Amino acid sequence: MYAASFQNNSKGLNFPMEHTKNKRMSLQQKQRLTGWIFLLPGVLLILTLSFYPALRALMTSFKTGVGVKMTWCGIDNYLRIFQDKVFLQSIKNCFFYLIIQVPVMLILGLILASLLNNPKLRFKGLYRTAIFLPCATSLVAYAIIFRSLFATDGFINSMLMNLGILENGYNFLSHSFSAKIVIIIALIWRWTGYNMVFYLAGLQNIEYSIYEAAKIDGANLIDIFFKITVPLLKPTILLTVIMSTNGTLQLFDESVNLTNGGPANASITMSHYIFNKAFQGVPNFGYTSAMSFVILIMVAVLALLQMKVGDKRD
């Protein structure tokens, strides 16, 4: 290494000044070019396979008609959304999930990750794997289990009855508020371990000795968490916040498999409704595209706000 750099330097010295300047310019250009080459495969794939079809979908969203008989209709589809009671309900539902579930899940994930980052902890591997397992568990099995846990004669009810909190079994999934709560609990259960993975990986870029030093200085755990862990993990936290926002506003699996949107559409999500409209009923891809773009706009606004707060380059 040293030899190489010495050679390079000595070579540089042999060139006249302006020549070096030229070379530096071209080096910078070269770097920029390399940057684009690095980007090329990934960006090209996304532009052709997501961006271009998205533009086509945008065009479709200004058309209406059943099946293949589509005609231009201007912004009718977008106006129609305001009259669609079920879709409006699904927007409310998604924001309810977002506001409660995302903060709880991410904070829990952070706490778990910082606990599991302690090198002196025993059985770390087992704990980590166990906590990650929920998101690997098949949706089919997880839906059956959650439904049976919250069934009228299920485990949760018998526990609450034994504790004297409830007198009779409560059918959680048949009441609109409790059905939503079940979805939130299920989401937290399923995705906390998933987010923990990013935090764990992110924590590896922080020297553990920083913690040791802080401890010696008398900082308590809460201080360490907020003053060291959170600031240093900021890029990772931003990643998980944006991904969870996107994931929750596009939530599909839980609504379909746990509650089937019920009772009476009380827990249906936007993606679930769009999917039903596109593939279960008589399809109007113009209207479903318009609804999809409404989701895009909502997520994009939130994500931009989040990036404004969390993605400053200094």
Added chain:
Amino acid sequence: MKKKILAMALSAVMACSLAACGSGGSTETAGAKDSKETQAAAEGNELTVWAWDKAFNIYAMEEAEKIYAKDHADFKLNIVEVSWNDLQTQLSTILSSGDYSQLPDILLMQDFAYQKYIITYEDLFTDLTNSGIDFSQFSGGKVKASVVDNKNYGIPFDSGTEIAAYRTDILEQAGYTVDDLTDIDWDRFIEIGEDVLAKTGYSLFSSQAGSSDIIMQMVQSAGGSIWNEDGTPNFIGNETLEAAMKTYEKLFTTGVMATGNSWDEYIATFTSGKTLGAINGCWIMASIESADDQAGLWKITNMPSLPGVAGATNYSNQGGSSWGITTNCKNTELAVDFFNKTFAGSTELYDTILPSSGALSSWIPAGESSVYAEPQEFYGGEAVFEKITEFASKTPGFNTGVYYTEANDALAVAVTNVCSGSDIETELKTAEETVTFNMGQ
């Protein structure tokens, strides 16, 4: 031109990702192999079929293939297993993209969705009216599902004739027999049900919460419809529908009908003893029979009728499907001939598939076969298939309409709200508005 640019862009992307990784080479070969197979399929005497139940309709297709292959040695079916939900997703995507070459030759279609696909995508199914298949040999109500403007677009397969199945041992404890539950109306049913519930703790039957299937079954049993002549929804002031909703509410509040929050919970209500019966399409028998420790304890009879409604019967239907030949089929003659020698012309086929899958035929000549008269041990030695065939012949016809799924969803919301205290009139009005809104796109 646009397509060419697109193809070029895609191949550029392809090249990039292949160059990026050595293992990419294997993907290409795999792709080539796939397309070769497809080519062979188009040339030979092979037909591609989409169906979704290994133990039922796929099994029936395989048996049909065997029968047809006896006289046509080079005949082959390529049966692709596609679940009903996936099939709808695939169909809508393919049809909307306009690339019909991706359609199979034959596809199985739920009867309730047939009208939707025929009318929404005019050139999906081949018109079979003058193809040589004798549709008069199928039971009339069943054929109607795949007929639009007097044209036949489907070959009827299984029917979902409504049955009511009860556990005789528990009924006995409460002092009743299945005869007491035969040929009655829902009012009498509820009376007995309350008594049985008080004495044994069992509900008489169950339904899936948030589903309006049982409402539809009641409406059909009384020969009613949820549509007007002009295709607009007929919910408000529809006496049959109102009677059905009222009955449902009473069944729910008295506890005579239990509910399960999902399909698996619904099945569990009768296989593991919360209810002593099930009322549904006859295909529910496969689930009833999965509790093999209850063999011999079950008996089958007809469903209750709607009280106070003109034309009410004890017979209805839930589910069932038909085979369609798509316009992508390059060898329609072969496909038609295949059906003529099997599903529309072979008692041997139906005799084979009935005992092992319970696939009840809607092809009338099959019902005369002796296999139907064979006693079934699970149902106390009764010849249940004969009985169900008789039910089928008495079932009133039902128009699913194009917007059946939308109506079903809206009525499910209505019935859920009614059960939590809302009144029927308001809910039917909201439901009709929802369906009208969905149709106005």
Added chain:
Amino acid sequence: MTSKVTNALAYVFLTIAAVLSVFPLVWMIIASTNRSVDVIAGKLTFGGNLAVNYSNLISAQDVWKFFMNSGKYAILTTVLSLLVCSMAGYAFEIFHDKYKDMLFVLILMTMMLPFVALMVPLFQMFSSAKLLNTSLGFLLPSISTPFLIMMFRQSAKSFPVDIIEAARIDGLNEWQIFFRMFVPTMRSTYAAATTITFMNAWNNYLWPKVIMTKSNSQTMPMMISSLTSGYHTDYGMLMLAVLITTLPTAIVFFILQKSFAEGITGAVK
């Protein structure tokens, strides 16, 4: 004393979290040994039906072929996607300028549109490019994802710029810096990304199902969808199938968790 208490509390907390998380998997294992009626009745003890469920499953479905299909696609997707996305994420951070930042936002936006809206146009594109029913058509849309690109971009923020400068002075070209310095340093990010990507690719379902219209090249998620779509579902057999589907991701995680959660701190220095 207090640190002992906090330690004990940490163990209690982690144990509760772990038990809650593992419960469904345990239930799945139990369920796969029971009869269908017992599974939906919520039986919580082992039964003797495992062999029957297994023989029913392999006679109904070509499980191990589908398993291999899933494995092949998941591994290919993971390898390609890690390479493509980490290069892009690295470049978005290290070589960032105004244009690249704008491009990044644009790319991020493409993931905010529900896939349902893209399916028809994408199908048309693949149809004219003759990619329907090919493995490439199956893989292509899942190789480059905004999510992975952002993940690598965010972690590249902790990759010290001084080191890159030093390496450039030492005469390493950009490719060497990326492959010899960034990749090994970011081992934990790569390990985490591998786990997540593998899981997503293994469970990938909607697009593959739509594009594979003719051939029978099914994967595990498709098989599970088929198992639940008949008139009668055998839940014992189904639970065995979902158990087999879950295990690979769990195993991949267990193998990789050490690499992304431990021990490479300080390698940068």
